[in-house]
Amino acid sequence: MEEYILKIFAKSITRYFDAVADGGAVLGTPYLGSENESAGLGFSAVIGISGTYRGNIYYTATREKLNALLPALGETHPDDTLCAELVGEITNTISGNAREQLGGGFMISTPFILEGRPLSVHTAKNTALYVLPVTWRNHASRVLIAIQKDVDAATPDSESR
Amino acid sequence: MKLLIVDDSLIMRRAIERCLSGHKFTEIRVAVNGRAAVEEFARFSPDVVTMDITMPEMDGLTAVERILRNNPKAIILIVSALADKSTAVEAIKRGASGFLLKPITIESIQEALDDILSD
Numbered sequence: 001m002e003e004y005i006l007k008i009f010a011k012s013i014t015r016y017f018d019a020v021a022d023g024g025a026v027l028g029t030p031y032l033g034s035e036n037e038s039a040g041l042g043f044s045a046v047i048g049i050s051g052t053y054r055g056n057i058y059y060t061a062t063r064e065k066l067n068a069l070l071p072a073l074g075e076t077h078p079d080d081t082l083c084a085e086l087v088g089e090i091t092n093t094i095s096g097n098a099r100e101q102l103g104g105g106f107m108i109s110t111p112f113i114l115e116g117r118p119l120s121v122h123t124a125k126n127t128a129l130y131v132l133p134v135t136w137r138n139h140a141s142r143v144l145i146a147i148q149k150d151v152d153a154a155t156p157d158s159e160s161r
Numbered sequence: 162m163k164l165l166i167v168d169d170s171l172i173m174r175r176a177i178e179r180c181l182s183g184h185k186f187t188e189i190r191v192a193v194n195g196r197a198a199v200e201e202f203a204r205f206s207p208d209v210v211t212m213d214i215t216m217p218e219m220d221g222l223t224a225v226e227r228i229l230r231n232n233p234k235a236i237i238l239i240v241s242a243l244a245d246k247s248t249a250v251e252a253i254k255r256g257a258s259g260f261l262l263k264p265i266t267i268e269s270i271q272e273a274l275d276d277i278l279s280d
Contacts, residue, residue, distance in 0.1 A: 019264035073172060074179045085172040093263050096242025104247040110169060110217050
């Protein structure tokens with residue numbers, strides 16, 4: 001996976017916090033993760049990618065971060081249900097926004113929530129896992145990107161929905 | 162005016178409701194996927210619909226087509242994270258009145274609805 005992909009997701013996550021929380025997202029240095037590493041932070045969601053790319057996008061955040069972010073969305077009584085919903089919505093938004101550069105052939109599934117479970121990251125053979133740390137008001141979260149271009153897939157235009 | 166909010170995300174349904182309750186809309190109902198939206202539209206006859214695209218059971222673009230088949234004057238604003246131009250073009254081709262990209266703000270969704278209602 002190229003630096004190009006990391007830049008796309010960096011832009012997507014920054015745009016999310018700019019719109020929802022008046023900015024303040026600080027991106028750390030991306031690093032190469034390993035399968036089975038303990039990457040989960042309490043609440044996680046995964047979106048399956050198909051079409052011109054194949055793999056998964058994860059977003060994981062601490063309960064404290066989500067509890068701090070929920071009031072920015074108007075939720076004055078944060079709870080675990082809302083925290084789980086929020087990681088799903090963030091994963092969906094940053095993955096969907098990535099289609100601005102990756103095109104309609106970058107197909108995304110609905111998010112699957114992994115609340116309270118260890119985050120088990122599955123990567124296909126020869127697919128690297130990149131971890132993009134995101135700090136907001138000193139609260140940690142991570143975007144995990146494990147995708148690979150599908151050379152056999154159709155062009156973005158013919159795959160769009 | 163009556164508003165139907167269609168999104169599989171509880172967070173988004175509640176956020177859109179907060180943005181729009183009191184902004185022209187006095188009666189608001191929600192649906193959690195495209196299939197439920199088609200059914201709720203028939204019962205509720207809303208003046209405006211906000212419609213997500215990526216949802217289980219039936220996606221939003223299919224729901225737009227189904228609603229417009231029986232209600233050709235329905236006003237539907239797509240509210241989606243899918244940022245590629247081809248999706249926005251496809252939504253308009255299928256009859257949506259407008260397209261708003263997530264993440265939304267109060268200003269962006271109120272302005273988008275004001276625009277399509279003034280047309």
